[in-house]
Amino acid sequence: MRAITVTKPASLDALTVRELPAPTPAQGEILVQWRASSLNYHDYLVANGSLPVVDGRIPLSDGAGDVIALGEGVTKWKVGDKVMSTFFPKWVDGKVNKAKTIGLGGDTVDGCAADKSCVAQDAVTAIPEAYSYAEAATLPCAALTAWRALMVEGGLQAGDSVLVEGSGGMSVFALQFAKAAGAYVYATTSNDDKIDQLKKLGADTVINYKTDPKWGATINKLSGGGVDHVLDVGGNTTLGHSIDAARVGGHISLIGILGGFTAEIMLPKLFGKQMRMTGISVGSAEMQDAMVRAINIAGIRPVIDRSFSLEELGAAFRYQETGQHFGKIVIEY
Numbered sequence: 666m667r668a669i670t671v672t673k674p675a676s677l678d679a680l681t682v683r684e685l686p687a688p689t690p691a692q693g694e695i696l697v698q699w700r701a702s703s704l705n706y707h708d709y710l711v712a713n714g715s716l717p718v719v720d721g722r723i724p725l726s727d728g729a730g731d732v733i734a735l736g737e738g739v740t741k742w743k744v745g746d747k748v749m750s751t752f753f754p755k756w757v758d759g760k761v762n763k764a765k766t767i768g769l770g771g772d773t774v775d776g777c778a779a780d781k782s783c784v785a786q787d788a789v790t791a792i793p794e795a796y797s798y799a800e801a802a803t804l805p806c807a808a809l810t811a812w813r814a815l816m817v818e819g820g821l822q823a824g825d826s827v828l829v830e831g832s833g834g835m836s837v838f839a840l841q842f843a844k845a846a847g848a849y850v851y852a853t854t855s856n857d858d859k860i861d862q863l864k865k866l867g868a869d870t871v872i873n874y875k876t877d878p879k880w881g882a883t884i885n886k887l888s889g890g891g892v893d894h895v896l897d898v899g900g901n902t903t904l905g906h907s908i909d910a911a912r913v914g915g916h917i918s919l920i921g922i923l924g925g926f927t928a929e930i931m932l933p934k935l936f937g938k939q940m941r942m943t944g945i946s947v948g949s950a951e952m953q954d955a956m957v958r959a960i961n962i963a964g965i966r967p968v969i970d971r972s973f974s975l976e977e978l979g980a981a982f983r984y985q986e987t988g989q990h991f992g993k994i995v996i997e998y
């Protein structure tokens with residue numbers, strides 16, 4: 666079968682397709698033929714060597730495909746079922762703990778950049794009814810993170826206000842979920858050409874974070890005292906603004922590191938506003954199932970910017986690197 670591996674020293678140029686033996690499912694495992702994947706910033710950091718992985722690791726956390734064989738004792742799936750990966754294969758349900766986050770697809774265990782792989786029967790969920798494989802492959806990391814930040818940790822209510830930052834995969838899903846739930850959405854982008862696209866998806870107010878150096882304060886003012894929920898994606902480049910934008914008693918989901926791995930913040934602002942901050946790392950299979958139920962009912966479709974083949978994975982990451990994309994970049998096998 667075809668697979669892409671991260672060969673050390675890792676670089677986007679080293680992502681080449683190779684032939685590996687097809688795996689056989691062990692007890693409790695299913696064999697999945699992957700049909701599509703999608704790119705997340707985390708995958709980019711693995712592929713370019715910023716995150717250390719073992720030599721030969723198969724990257725990409727997200728995948729959607731068909732169950733093509735069952736190991737002994739598999740009761741949950743049958744051959745032909747359409748499934749998608751989960752970011753933490755061992756976090757099936759309940760609250761998170763260390764054991765549930767060991768084994769992260771495309772990082773500490775092999776991911777979906779291969780024609781086939783064997784996974785535990787609990788490490789996949791059903792895809793939304795009307796979705797293509799490419800659409801389903803956009804969900805496991807980006808969409809679930811947005812879902813958990815808003816609906817699980819944030820407890821979003823109709824009428825709440827939400828700030829989503831940038832127009833990448835996670836933020837665009839957050840915009841879509843927030844609108845479907847009846848929220849007022851503030852969005853930011855560095856690119857004026859993307860303002861209309863964000864508005865078409867329902868963003869009520871869009872601010873260019875490059876041309877407004879005090880965009881957090883601007884959103885606080887426009888919202889009449891701050892927003893209820895912020896999904897922070899930049900860390901050092903955004904967190905101060907996120908705190909400024911949030912209301913007293915608001916909730917900030919700490920999600921991204923686009924501006925670097927560390928951030929300097931004004932602590933008095935944080936406790937002065939009596940805010941909650943939650944570190945979010947994707948979610949569980951149980952949350953993924955809940956998100957899919959909502960997607961089926963609300964009819965939400967992912968925004969796919971562009972599709973590449975598996976052989977073009979390096980080029981797909983180079984495109985992601987430019988930041989030109991709006992929503993998700995997918996890989997179709």
Ligand SMILES: NC(=O)c1ccc[n+]([C@@H]2O[C@H](COP(=O)([O-])OP(=O)(O)OC[C@H]3O[C@@H](n4cnc5c(N)ncnc54)[C@H](OP(=O)(O)O)[C@@H]3O)[C@@H](O)[C@H]2O)c1
Pocket residue numbers: 704705706707806807810830831832833834835836853854855856859898899902903919920921922923924945946947985988989990992
């Ligand atoms: N914790 C988790 O569970 C989790 C899950 C998913 C993603 N994430 C994180 O969330 C972030 C976004 O991920 P993604 O996969 O959605 O990325 P992505 O699709 O590559 O999106 C990147 C977009 O964010 C905006 N951006 C870039 N640099 C920025 C900066 N310094 N400050 C503010 N915005 C910036 C740009 O949008 P414009 O062109 O509109 O400016 C860019 O197109 C990443 O840091 C990723 O690691 C975390």
